[in-house]
Amino acid sequence: MKEAYRANEAFIEIEDLAFSYKRSPVILNNVNISFYKSEITAIIGPNGSGKTTLGKLMSGILSSDQGSVFLEGTNIKGITLGNIGKKVGYLFQQPERQLFNPTVKEEIGFAHLFMGEPKDKVEKKVSKIIEELSLQGLENSSPYQISRGERQRVALAAILINEPSFLILDEPTTGLDMVRKEKLSEILKRFQQQNIGMVIISHDKSFIKSNADRIVEVSGGEVNEV
Amino acid sequence: MKFDPRTKLIMVFSFSTLAVFVIDIYLLLVVLLISIIVSNYFKEDWDFLKRAKKYITLLMGIVLIQSIFSPAGEILLSINKITILTTGGLAKGIRVILRMLIIIISATIMKGSSPREIIQALIQWKVPYEIAFMVSLSIRFIPILGEEAKDAFTAIQLRGIEIDKLSLGKRFKIYSYMFMPVLSGVIHRAKELSTSLEARAFRAYPDRTSYIKLELSKKDYLIMLASLLFTVLIFGIYIIMG
Ligand SMILES: Nc1ncnc2c1ncn2[C@@H]1O[C@H](COP(=O)(O)OP(=O)(O)OP(=O)(O)O)[C@@H](O)[C@H]1O
Ligand SMILES: [Mg+2]
Numbered sequence: 257m258k259e260a261y262r263a264n265e266a267f268i269e270i271e272d273l274a275f276s277y278k279r280s281p282v283i284l285n286n287v288n289i290s291f292y293k294s295e296i297t298a299i300i301g302p303n304g305s306g307k308t309t310l311g312k313l314m315s316g317i318l319s320s321d322q323g324s325v326f327l328e329g330t331n332i333k334g335i336t337l338g339n340i341g342k343k344v345g346y347l348f349q350q351p352e353r354q355l356f357n358p359t360v361k362e363e364i365g366f367a368h369l370f371m372g373e374p375k376d377k378v379e380k381k382v383s384k385i386i387e388e389l390s391l392q393g394l395e396n397s398s399p400y401q402i403s404r405g406e407r408q409r410v411a412l413a414a415i416l417i418n419e420p421s422f423l424i425l426d427e428p429t430t431g432l433d434m435v436r437k438e439k440l441s442e443i444l445k446r447f448q449q450q451n452i453g454m455v456i457i458s459h460d461k462s463f464i465k466s467n468a469d470r471i472v473e474v475s476g477g478e479v480n481e482v
Numbered sequence: 483m484k485f486d487p488r489t490k491l492i493m494v495f496s497f498s499t500l501a502v503f504v505i506d507i508y509l510l511l512v513v514l515l516i517s518i519i520v521s522n523y524f525k526e527d528w529d530f531l532k533r534a535k536k537y538i539t540l541l542m543g544i545v546l547i548q549s550i551f552s553p554a555g556e557i558l559l560s561i562n563k564i565t566i567l568t569t570g571g572l573a574k575g576i577r578v579i580l581r582m583l584i585i586i587i588s589a590t591i592m593k594g595s596s597p598r599e600i601i602q603a604l605i606q607w608k609v610p611y612e613i614a615f616m617v618s619l620s621i622r623f624i625p626i627l628g629e630e631a632k633d634a635f636t637a638i639q640l641r642g643i644e645i646d647k648l649s650l651g652k653r654f655k656i657y658s659y660m661f662m663p664v665l666s667g668v669i670h671r672a673k674e675l676s677t678s679l680e681a682r683a684f685r686a687y688p689d690r691t692s693y694i695k696l697e698l699s700k701k702d703y704l705i706m707l708a709s710l711l712f713t714v715l716i717f718g719i720y721i722i723m724g
Contacts, residue, residue: 315640317633317636336644336645337636338639338642338643338644338645338647339644340640341639341640341641342642346637348637352667352670353633353634353663354638355662356634356638357659367643414641
């Protein structure tokens with residue numbers, strides 16, 4: 257029963273995918289795997305095994321000539337990054353690469369203002385998200401001059417304003433203390449209740465144990481269920 | 483055959499000097515052809531030409547802009563009394579493109595030398611070590627910068643910004659946003675680098691010894707001489723032709 261349900265609902269489906277960077281050996285080979293909105297999937301694997309690469313392929317950041325990636329049944333190559341971003345939120349392993357504004361407040365709302373949404377509406381959303389991720393007090397700080405953990409939450413906040421239905425988080429627990437990890441767990445649980453699917457790339461065994469419903473491992477170019 | 487990086491530097495220098503000073507289109511074409519042959523001899527892969535395809539519209543744009551803003555000669559095309567293409571303007575545009583091509587293609591001659599060899603070449607030319615070191619650092623960081631800029635550009639689109647739907651003005655604004663993460667990355671890296679250089683006692687002694695020593699062989703001298711002769715020859719032709 258569960259299998260049938262899962263098969264129908266694959267949010268991201270990867271078919272016969274292979275990938276290598278320019279002038280480098282093959283990193284992923286013959287990958288066939290699906291990800292579902294109903295569960296939190298953890299991707300584990302040693303350093304340099306290709307976890308980040310897989311995450312980037314899943315969200316259309318990278319693309320490959322061999323194999324295909326489907327997002328809700330549509331080949332991801334046919335969707336613009338702008339439209340992917342409205343469905344899939346991607347948290348980079350280095351969150352500073354996705355921060356563009358002088359203050360946290362502007363950072364969270366800027367894409368929506370940029371695309372022409374009315375200011376008061378955006379402000380309302382921003383303050384709601386600031387509260388949700390407990391970023392109060394940092395509204396006017398620079399995203400570059402706050403702690404790494406805070407920066408990660410700012411990047412997450414900026415993603416959440418798009419109300420994505422799926423999140424890909426690359427090493428979200430790096431640099432978080434125990435209390436913050438607990439908080440992140442709570443936040444993820446809340447997302448799950450809101451029917452947001454998730455993929456968490458992580459080495460953090462205890463974090464994965466307490467949060468993931470399913471674990472897949474990347475190793476030697478292959479991706480397998482654990 | 484392996485050539486000394488200094489020989490290669492001289493070649494690049496000759497080609498780019500010619501590219502800048504020569505005005506005659508046919509002569510520029512000759513220089514381009516020879517730079518292609520030479521750089522091909524150094525077994526450069528032509529990957530970058532594939533990437534250059536993307537910039538064809540930009541190149542066409544340059545020709546057009548040159549032609550619109552510096553009309554000369556006969557009119558070839560005009561729309562509503564606005565002169566778009568003139569023979570003189572077209573020639574100017576083609577010249578700009580030829581120059582760019584010569585400089586880019588001749589620069590690929592250097593690609594076969596490692597950054598370490600290039601530093602050594604500069605040092606043996608009595609360039610202060612600090613400056614030579616800086617040059618090699620910047621060479622090493624170019625691909626990393628490219629990577630970061632690419633990530634930032636992707637990330638900004640993933641925010642839900644559809645670049646294709648934006649007006650030209652707004653598009654430029656998006657590019658300016660991208661500077662933020664790239665610049666912050668550069669500053670951050672510079673800070674870390676300077677700390678680690680201090681920690682490793684960079685410049686603790688006035689003189690540095692080097693394990694690598696470059697030596698010019700006969701063929702290096704020959705090639706250098708040939709490059710200089712070639713430069714003088716082209717200049718000669720250029721001056722005689724007036
Ligand atoms: N832009 C790139 N160009 C060339 N090779 C790359 C590039 N990015 C990553 N690689 C290589 O691809 C392999 C997989 O990298 P990836 O970042 O996906 O690993 P990872 O599993 O996320 O590692 P980590 O646990 O350290 O985050 C590594 O061997 C890496 O050196
Ligand atoms: Mg990674």
